[in-house]
Amino acid sequence: TKTLVAAAQSRQIGSADLQGGNFTITNLGAYNIDAFTPIINLPQCAILGLGRIVEKPAVHNGQVAPRHQVALSLTFDHRVVDGAPAARFLDLVRQLVETPLLWLVE
Structure with a gap:
């Protein structure tokens, strides 16, 4: 809901607001963490952890170039x-991050 989004954005969200979910997305990139292994918040079934975005050399279209990863x-x-x-779910997330126009495809 809009109220929950506003509370999260203003950092005023309470623990009661976070109850009842079955999946968490957590981002430690804001704390300069490149990668980590998140721990499931029981009784949820999964958690997706995101590290910080870094620029690294990578092969793209046959050329080595700096890429955000x-x-x-x-x-x-x-x-x-x-x-x-x-x-397969994680690969779909990867595809959507790499090619945002896929969000528009049914």
């Missing part, structure tokens, strides 16, 4: 989610 780490409960679907 971010580490994504997905931790999930194997009792709820099998590894293959979790890997």
